[in-house]
Amino acid sequence: MSSFTAFDRIPRERLPALLAAMPKAELHLHIEGSLEPELIFALAQRNGVALPYASVEALRAAYAFTDLQSFLDIYYAGASVLLKEQDFFDMAWAYLQRAAADNVLHAEIFFDPQTHTARGVPLLAVIQGLEHACRRAHQELGVSAKLILCFLRHLSEDEAMATLDEALPHKHHFIGVGLDSSERGHPPEKFARVFAKARAAGLHLVAHAGEEGPPEYVKSALDVLHVERIDHGVRSLEDPALVRRLAAEGMALTVCPLSNVKLRVFDTMAQHNLPALLAAGLKATINSDDPAYFGGYVNRNFVETFAALPQLGAREAYALARNSFEASFADAAAKARWIAALDRAFEEAAV
Ligand code: HPA
Ligand code: ZN
Numbered sequence: 001m002s003s004f005t006a007f008d009r010i011p012r013e014r015l016p017a018l019l020a021a022m023p024k025a026e027l028h029l030h031i032e033g034s035l036e037p038e039l040i041f042a043l044a045q046r047n048g049v050a051l052p053y054a055s056v057e058a059l060r061a062a063y064a065f066t067d068l069q070s071f072l073d074i075y076y077a078g079a080s081v082l083l084k085e086q087d088f089f090d091m092a093w094a095y096l097q098r099a100a101a102d103n104v105l106h107a108e109i110f111f112d113p114q115t116h117t118a119r120g121v122p123l124l125a126v127i128q129g130l131e132h133a134c135r136r137a138h139q140e141l142g143v144s145a146k147l148i149l150c151f152l153r154h155l156s157e158d159e160a161m162a163t164l165d166e167a168l169p170h171k172h173h174f175i176g177v178g179l180d181s182s183e184r185g186h187p188p189e190k191f192a193r194v195f196a197k198a199r200a201a202g203l204h205l206v207a208h209a210g211e212e213g214p215p216e217y218v219k220s221a222l223d224v225l226h227v228e229r230i231d232h233g234v235r236s237l238e239d240p241a242l243v244r245r246l247a248a249e250g251m252a253l254t255v256c257p258l259s260n261v262k263l264r265v266f267d268t269m270a271q272h273n274l275p276a277l278l279a280a281g282l283k284a285t286i287n288s289d290d291p292a293y294f295g296g297y298v299n300r301n302f303v304e305t306f307a308a309l310p311q312l313g314a315r316e317a318y319a320l321a322r323n324s325f326e327a328s329f330a331d332a333a334a335k336a337r338w339i340a341a342l343d344r345a346f347e348e349a350a351v
Contacts, residue, residue: 004343009350010314018349019302019317023341025106025324026099026287026298028231028254030150030180031088031130032079032112033290034095043081043090052077063293068212068263069182071293079115088129096137096145098291102299105338106144106328109134110178114152114163123166131173144330148206150178151194153186160194168201175329176204178231179221183213188221195225204329206254208232211265215239222251229254229327234265237273237280247281252327256289257305258296269308278316285324318346 010018037056044051053059059078065071082088092109099107109130116126127147134145149167151160164177177198179191188195188207195205209221211232218236221227233253236242246253257272259265266272277284286305291297296304302320306312325338 003339004318004346006346006350007313007315007318010346011351012313014349015306015314015317016303018314018345019306020299021103021349022317022321022345023103023105023338024298024302024321025108025285025328025330025338026104027108027229027252027285027324027328028110028256028287028289029095029099029107029298030075030110030112030290031092031095032082032115033075033294034098034292035078035082035091036094036292039091039094040078040081043083043087047081047083047087049081049083051081065262065293066264071263071290072181075290075293076115079112080119082116083119083121085125085129085132088126089133092130092133092145093136095291096133096141096143098297099145100137100141100143102297104143104298105341106146106325106330106334108146108148108175108328110148110150110180112150112152112180113167114155114159117163117166123163124170127167127170127173144334146329147174148176148178148204149174150180151191152181153179153190153208154182157191157194160191161197164194164198171201171203174203176206178205179207179209179225180231183208183211183217187213187217188227189224192224195227199226204228206231210235211260212263215242218242218246228329232256232260232265234260234273234277236282237276243280243282246283250283252283252285252323253277254287254327255284256287256294256301258291258294258301259289262294269304272305272309274305275309275311275316278319279311283323283327284320285327286320314346314349318342 208231210218
């Protein structure tokens with residue numbers, strides 16, 4: 001596979017434009033976290049749902065988070081306006097247009113069915129609305145888009161199992177399962193049986209671990225759930241043996257820098273450990289997590305991260321974008337095509 005190496009031919013002042021223009025994959029994006037306040041209000045009106053906020057501005061003003069839970073409370077309130085298949089389509093289509101504008105060639109999109117089925121929304125309305133947007137994105141935007149069904153870890157394993165059982169007849173509409181919501185006190189092993197069943201069904205496996213939770217949760221996601229990627233995983237750095245293992249296994253971490261700063265995993269972007277993760281040989285990627293809540297989509301994550309961390313240059317930009325394709329669940333031919341496009345973008349930026 002071809003590979004760009006002339007990083008010293010890319011001056012630092014070209015980095016912001018290159019970060020935006022380079023092709024990339026997004027592997028950690030909660031579709032409910034792409035719901036912009038304007039769309040929340042439009043859907044609330046369309047569906048006759050009362051919101052505890054008087055205006056778009058009042059809702060935005062509430063986006064002052066102190067930790068993961070303070071965010072999740074508002075995130076689940078925002079998702080309460082989603083009732084119909086059309087609502088799920090509109091939300092995903094809005095995200096996919098923004099992703100295309102950020103030169104995302106491939107997106108693996110998380111969705112939280114339990115947030116909706118608990119309100120009486122049929123699972124199929126969720127899946128079909130999202131899937132319709134993914135199909136249209138492929139046809140009209142040239143963006144490859146796939147779905148990953150996430151279980152809410154603050155709920156019981158039995159509830160996750162019931163969700164999996166209901167979803168399995170429709171598994172041609174999603175490529176894998178994940179684990180999200182409140183991490184502390186809900187270790188991966190709580191969902192061992194659910195992930196074993198998803199694995200037996202041939203689904204890909206990922207889990208949030210090591211965002212707020214300890215490095216032990218990253219280990220049990222690997223050893224008990226057998227995940228193929230770790231979502232976040234930034235706290236892995238506290239355990240040198242785990243870092244060596246992640247590097248040796250080529251295990252990808254889907255890092256979300258703006259999310260980490262907004263949820264106070266790091267106090268400032270300048271303190272983010274992404275440079276250390278890359279220097280340790282870890283297969284890190286940059287993603288937006290919940291872009292409507294955390295201040296930006298994937299390109300904004302790249303630009304703000306690189307602006308705050310002078311250790312990050314063209315070499316790291318290339319590595320992050322390349323990692324995003326390599327760590328995706330796409331086939332080898334698609335990965336090779338996307339990496340060739342990445343190489344071309346870097347050749348064009350080199351002087
Ligand atoms: N962590 C856990 N659960 C989530 C997140 C996150 O960053 N975003 C949406 N659900
Ligand atoms: Zn997340």
